[in-house]
Amino acid sequence: MNVAVVIAAYDEQENIGPLTLRLIQTLDSIPVAWSLTYVIEGTDGTVEVAKRFAADRPEILVLYNRAPTGLGRAFRLGFEAIPQDADLVITMDADLNHQPEEIPFLIDSIRAYDADIVVGSRRLTQSQTEGAPLWKTVTSVIIGFVMRTIFKVAVKDMTSGYRVYRAACLRKIHFQNDDFAFLPEILIEAAAMQAIMVEHPIHFIFRKSGVSKMNVWTTARSYVRLFGLCIVRRARLSRPPLETLPSRRKEVRDPSTAVDRKSSLGKSQGS
Ligand SMILES: Nc1nc2c(ncn2[C@@H]2O[C@H](COP(=O)(O)OP(=O)(O)OP(=O)(O)O)[C@@H](O)[C@H]2O)c(=O)[nH]1
């Protein structure tokens, strides 16, 4: 099995070293072929640390931009770079929110449920969350509730960035959002494709180094854009088929038209 890990990092100099060491240790300990793609942005030295690891391990690819382009855009770039033969794609944060040692359990979960996506979840009874400020947890729970209600996606933790995707499923999903809202967008798209999604409890640890890159205004704008996009899509999908539009109904009620339709139907069936 080929596993491609994709991680976006923006000024995570203190975290990238310990994260990479733990990832290598975990991925080397399970019977898979792996690759690790970093999409690094910023100028704090994160890229130099990652490149030192990449010089030793050919499995590691480092993509780099100086200026941050947004989380969704960074992941789009990372997903484009995953090897063609990847079976699974794993995403996680670079700030040690997500524990690399849990990767084998998430992989077991996608296999056991024959799922398309496994979401590493902070919202199950066995999940553990350490150190997250109350406002973040409350905001995330509210966003999750609103999304689930409006878009009918049966996932409790829709904003979690710790996920395992079947590569074949991920390749079919084309998300539009350039910022944090790409995370729920992927699940909304996947639900529309009838993808099988399951959640697996994780141990989430709030960042101990570096600062949050989630800008409240940019993120709010990206969610507004997502809602707009989804509402337009839903309106298109729920538009009644031509026959039931009012003007067509009138036409069918007209006895002469109804006879015409019947006879033309009969003809096409008969021929
Ligand atoms: N390449 C890139 N990475 C980004 C960008 N924005 C965020 N990230 C990374 O995406 C991940 C999630 O961002 P965080 O700042 O941790 O957001 P968060 O988890 O909601 O906030 P914290 O509470 O600080 O953990 C981290 O690994 C960031 O370094 C971006 O514009 N470009």
Ligand SMILES: [Mg+2]
């Ligand atoms: Mg984080």
